[in-house]
Amino acid sequence: MNAMLKPDSAEPVSAGTDSSAASATATATRRPRRPLAANGTARARKQVSAHVVKYVAPLMGAALLVLIWQLITINNSNFPTPAATFAEAAKLLADPFYRNSPNDQGIGWNLLASLQRVGVGFGLAALVGIPLGFLIGRVQFISAMFSPIISLLKPVSPLAWLPIGLLVFKSANPAAIWSIFICSIWPMIINTAIGVQRVPQDYMNVARVLNLSEWKILTKILLPSALPFVLTGVRLSIGTAWLVIVAAEMLTGGVGIGFWVWDEWNNLNVPHIIIAIGAIGLVGLLLEQALMALARAFTYEQVSN
Missing domain, CATH: 1.20.5 (Single alpha-helices involved in coiled-coils or other helix-helix interfaces)
Known part of the structure; x- marks a missing residue:
């Protein structure tokens, strides 16, 4: 009897399986599909x-x-209306590098003179600020020594440093470079120090286990890890330097976009002032975008396990 019951008991299971498969096929057939269009x-x-x-x-x-x-x-x-200003800009930009006299030069020469001062002052600030930032971030004693000085001097207005530069250097051009240097150095110091302090402690523990020298720790661990912070400080500093040079040149005179703006104001040439404002903003934007592209090139995403 058991042998005879086996086929009968197996048939309902097979029928149930076929019914489930048919139901699943019907459901899949009825399921709406999103058209490719x-x-x-x-x-x-x-x-x-x-x-x-x-x-x-x-x-x-x-x-x-x-x-x-x-x-x-x-x-x-x-x-001036926008149309009048654009027409004047077309005339001005047709020959931006003319030179009639030391006080009568095209806007291109004035922009180049300002960029040259910014390059010198900003370069000096980078040479001093970035190594000092590494020291402040790496050595606690140096951090405690310089932190009050940075907190005291960082909020000082850029124009307040200009008389000090004139007193020390006895010349307008070095005084303007000094103002750029002293005002653009703080973002580089602060961001570099923060970047060094935020290096993962696991990296430093591995360096101790491997008994790495201080130079290898700097070049193999600190610099790659802190580089995005360093470049952020550089980007902030270049914006500050470009702001400072315009204000400094208005007071010191000579060749430069700041002096050119002030000279055009004395001549009541408002369209040229508006054109200079646009040129200053465009150059500042290009400098910032170039440094942002550089920062993105050296920024990496941490991959989590």
Whole structure:
């Protein structure tokens, strides 16, 4: 009897299995599938939205700025209109490197003179500030020694340093470079020190186990780990240096974009002042974008296990 019951007991199981498979097949058949055309449409919309944000939005912002500018000129006849300023810019930029006299030079020469001062002052600040930042971040005694000095001098206005430079150097050009140096050094010191202090302790423990020299610790551990912080400080410092040089040149005179702005104000040439403001902003933007690209090239993502 047991042998005879086996086929009968097996049949219901097989029937149930076939029924479940058929039900699953029917469910899969009834499940709605998203058409390929809908996927393509959604992807196209996303691409269009990205292009609108990237290109159209900045153009709309510029148009809004020009509109506000135009509205300001309605009630102020002394303020040049956008059209008049753009026409003057076309004439000015047609020959930006003319030179009639030491006090009559094109805007290109003035920008180059300012960039040269910024390069010297900023370079000196980097030579002093970055190594000092490593020392402050690495040695606790040096950190305690310099922290009060940095906290005291960092908030001082850039123009407050200019008379000190004139008194010490007896000349306008070194005084302007001194102002750039003393004002752009603080972001590099602070960010470099923070970067060194945030090096993972596991790295330093491995260095002790391997008995690495201080030079190898600096070059193999501290510098690669702190480099993104260093470059952030450099980017902040270049913006500060470019701000300082314009203000310093207004007071010291000579060749430079700051002096050029002040000279055009004395001549009541407002369109040239607006053009200079645009040139100053454009050069500052290019400097910052170049350093941001450099920072992105040396920034890495930590991979978690």
